[in-house]
Amino acid sequence: MKKLFKALLPLALAATMFAGCAGGSQGGSGDSGSGTAEPTGETIKIGTIYAMSGDKAAIGENILRGIDFAVAEINAQGGVNGRMLEVVRGDHAGDAATGKSEAERLITQEHVDVMMGCHMSTVTEVVAQVCQQYGVPMITAISTLDKLSDEEHKAYDYFFRLCPLNSVYVEDMLKYLKDSSQQTGEEIKTVAIFTDKAAIGQELIRCVNLFAANYGIEVVGEVDYSGGAADLSAQVLALKQMNPDAILCDSYVSDATLFINTLKEQNYKPKMIVAKANGFTDPSFITNLGSAANGVASVVEFNNDLTNGVEINKEFKEQYGVDMNGHSAESYTVVWLFKAAIEKAGSTDGEAVKQALADLVIDGAFEGGRNIVLPYSHIDFAEEYDLAGSKHYRDNTSASVAIAQIQDGEWKTVWPFEFASSKIQYPAPLE
Amino acid sequence: MDVLLQAIVNGILLGGFYALMGMGQNIIFGVMKIVNFCHGEMLMVGMYLTYMLYTYAGIDPYLALPLVALIMFLLGAGIQHTLITPSLKTKSFTNLLFLTVGLGLLLSNGALVLFGSDYKSIRTSYSQTNIMLGPVSVALPKLISFLVLIVVTIALFSFLKYSTTGKQIRAVSQNPVGAEVCGINVKRIYLLTYGLGIALAGIAGCLLTQFYSIYPTAGASFGFRALIVVVVGGLGSIPGAFFAGILLGLLEQMSALFISPSYSDMIVFITFIVILVVRQLLIMRRR
Numbered sequence: 001m002k003k004l005f006k007a008l009l010p011l012a013l014a015a016t017m018f019a020g021c022a023g024g025s026q027g028g029s030g031d032s033g034s035g036t037a038e039p040t041g042e043t044i045k046i047g048t049i050y051a052m053s054g055d056k057a058a059i060g061e062n063i064l065r066g067i068d069f070a071v072a073e074i075n076a077q078g079g080v081n082g083r084m085l086e087v088v089r090g091d092h093a094g095d096a097a098t099g100k101s102e103a104e105r106l107i108t109q110e111h112v113d114v115m116m117g118c119h120m121s122t123v124t125e126v127v128a129q130v131c132q133q134y135g136v137p138m139i140t141a142i143s144t145l146d147k148l149s150d151e152e153h154k155a156y157d158y159f160f161r162l163c164p165l166n167s168v169y170v171e172d173m174l175k176y177l178k179d180s181s182q183q184t185g186e187e188i189k190t191v192a193i194f195t196d197k198a199a200i201g202q203e204l205i206r207c208v209n210l211f212a213a214n215y216g217i218e219v220v221g222e223v224d225y226s227g228g229a230a231d232l233s234a235q236v237l238a239l240k241q242m243n244p245d246a247i248l249c250d251s252y253v254s255d256a257t258l259f260i261n262t263l264k265e266q267n268y269k270p271k272m273i274v275a276k277a278n279g280f281t282d283p284s285f286i287t288n289l290g291s292a293a294n295g296v297a298s299v300v301e302f303n304n305d306l307t308n309g310v311e312i313n314k315e316f317k318e319q320y321g322v323d324m325n326g327h328s329a330e331s332y333t334v335v336w337l338f339k340a341a342i343e344k345a346g347s348t349d350g351e352a353v354k355q356a357l358a359d360l361v362i363d364g365a366f367e368g369g370r371n372i373v374l375p376y377s378h379i380d381f382a383e384e385y386d387l388a389g390s391k392h393y394r395d396n397t398s399a400s401v402a403i404a405q406i407q408d409g410e411w412k413t414v415w416p417f418e419f420a421s422s423k424i425q426y427p428a429p430l431e
Numbered sequence: 432m433d434v435l436l437q438a439i440v441n442g443i444l445l446g447g448f449y450a451l452m453g454m455g456q457n458i459i460f461g462v463m464k465i466v467n468f469c470h471g472e473m474l475m476v477g478m479y480l481t482y483m484l485y486t487y488a489g490i491d492p493y494l495a496l497p498l499v500a501l502i503m504f505l506l507g508a509g510i511q512h513t514l515i516t517p518s519l520k521t522k523s524f525t526n527l528l529f530l531t532v533g534l535g536l537l538l539s540n541g542a543l544v545l546f547g548s549d550y551k552s553i554r555t556s557y558s559q560t561n562i563m564l565g566p567v568s569v570a571l572p573k574l575i576s577f578l579v580l581i582v583v584t585i586a587l588f589s590f591l592k593y594s595t596t597g598k599q600i601r602a603v604s605q606n607p608v609g610a611e612v613c614g615i616n617v618k619r620i621y622l623l624t625y626g627l628g629i630a631l632a633g634i635a636g637c638l639l640t641q642f643y644s645i646y647p648t649a650g651a652s653f654g655f656r657a658l659i660v661v662v663v664g665g666l667g668s669i670p671g672a673f674f675a676g677i678l679l680g681l682l683e684q685m686s687a688l689f690i691s692p693s694y695s696d697m698i699v700f701i702t703f704i705v706i707l708v709v710r711q712l713l714i715m716r717r718r
Contacts, residue, residue: 197693222693223692223693224692224693225692225693226652226696228648228651228652229652230445230643230652230653230656231441231445231683233441233445233684234438234441234683234684234687234688234692234695235687235692237434237437237438237441237684237687237688238687238688238691238692240434241434253550253644254550254644254646254649257550257552257644258643258644261559261642264559264561264570265561265568265569265570265573265642266437266441266568267561267563267568282550284549284550284551287552288550288551288552288554288644289552290554292559
């Protein structure tokens with residue numbers, strides 16, 4: 001008898017383990033499997049993977065606020081298909097390996113139905129792999145790295161992207177330059193690029209050169225410097241000699257501050273400065289420069305005076321005491337996208353939700369919800385499209401950024417015109 | 432032409448600043464034969480000190496200058512007494528190297544803990560004022576710091592040349608053993624020298640707050656250039672450091688103007704290496 005037990009034990013163990021695995025892989029598809037055993041009131045689980053510890057924790061906090069805000073709204077309306085939403089949080093602590101294990105934990109142990117993440121594109125990439133493996137639909141709200149949706153990632157058909165791509169940020173800067181003549185009466189024909197020697201700067205240079213010709217803009221020069229520069233007067237003099245109609249820039253905050261101070265010192269007032277966020281949108285930029293920062297414009301994903309964001313920002317601020325930012329607005333939108341897709345699919349089955357997301361079109365407003373709170377009014381994940389000569393997959397091709405300008409010490413949205421609260425100040429006063 | 436003039440003025444003003452940093456480093460190196468690898472961080476400490484005096488006590492940065500110099504002198508003398516003097520006994524260069532590098536890390540991380548990583552600045556009524564000298568635009572704070580540099584250079588030069596203590600410092604610099612035999616208190620001279628070097632970094636930091644952001648690693652790029660100034664200007668020579676600093680500033684600006692701003696750093700460092708090699712060859716030939 002004892003011997004028989006010993007012989008059967010491994011078998012029994014193996015059987016339970018197998019059952020466990022099967023349960024795990026089915027967890028992603030929620031109510032499809034064991035149908036009757038689950039009460040209809042079971043929640044729909046949204047897995048999130050963001051940094052909640054480490055030096056990126058503050059960024060994660062803003063993202064999670066946007067998610068919680070949307071979940072509260074949807075649950076107050078009775079949830080999705082009669083089921084409440086529940087957020088299950090994973091913490092990647094800024095590290096890709098941690099992100100991967102957290103994704104596996106959320107899927108196999110917490111049985112999340114859909115996934116959101118991450119803040120850093122490198123982490124997003126590995127989490128997308130895990131989601132693909134288990135068939136869990138995933139949307140990234142804020143990962144902008146172009147290559148996440150390129151040819152190499154074509155097969156990741158459970159992965160969707162809401163936010164604009166890095167190169168779209170730059171293309172929008174050029175669109176803004178072109179459109180600005182409608183308000184300023186002066187065409188922008190030439191630009192110079194001022195940026196860090198590091199990767200962020202080289203990426204800006206690459207993208208501007210890629211798109212400039214399409215907008216009738218000539219790049220007259222590229223001026224770069226090593227980050228944390230001791231002095232930028234040589235760079236500013238070089239720009240002054242080029243005398244472009246506008247300067248496009250991307251710098252960390254110490255260099256951005258020094259740059260604007262040096263412009264003044266070298267008695268050079270470029271008529272238009274457009275930054276790719278970064279140091280220019282750091283809160284200390286305006287504090288440290290005071291009025292000298294007036295007129296500097298930057299790319300933003302969201303701003304508190306964006307016409308379709310004012311209302312939500314007010315409620316958001318009442319609840320959290322801070323303004324909504326680009327990250328919270330984008331992650332808020334993703335939760336509503338999942339709601340729309342799950343309703344359309346009629347279940348939380350991974351395959352069905354994936355298909356619903358691929359077919360989903362949001363025009364203007366969400367059903368039962370607000371207008372899209374971002375600077376565009378259409379969401380549609382393109383199955384395949386062409387961006388500057390290379391193919392991309394499952395991005396929201398209508399996504400765009402807004403341009404805000406510092407006017408009297410505050411960021412004011414000036415573009416796209418239909419979402420803007422203020423007119424462009426031209427030429428930039430810088431005082 | 433206007434651009435050339437502007438670039439020359441920019442170069443001289445910037446170089447003056449490098450000179451000030453270099454002089455502090457140089458006096459320490461000249462006398463004690465140690466490279467003070469935390470000189471850039473001392474500059475940063477001077478910046479935060481000025482920032483605190485301005486924010487909490489409302490003292491104007493230029494009025495705070497003597498006070499900052501004094502506090503930094505005491506800090507330097509304290510470090511010399513408690514940390515450097517004991518390790519000088521070991522006669523080990525690596526020991527002092529690690530000590531000063533470690534001290535630098537300690538200071539910048541200490542600043543990170545105390546003040547956070549945000550970028551601070553001091554904005555006074557005159558910090559964004561410009562003066563037009565013909566076609567050339569000059570920022571008032573940079574002009575003032577250049578004038579301070581000239582005063583400091585002259586004062587330091589005459590102090591070393593004519594005062595008794597100055598003569599003692601030079602004696603120690605030339606031959607510490609001989610100086611000790613003559614009855615000079617070498618330990619006291621070391622204390623004074625290190626304090627003086629750190630005070631100079633403090634003065635530079637105080638002046639810098641008027642045209643640069645204050646953050647924990649603000650001193651890094653300046654500290655590195657101070658080393659170049661020391662090597663180019665000749666060890667222990669105050670006028671040498673003065674001219675080497677200005678030369679470095681001019682070189683940066685001219686290479687940016689005539690070649691490309693992208694390459695100015697590279698050109699500076701290539702020149703630095705060339706000078707090192709050429710000097711070494713000359714020394715070998717003389718032998």
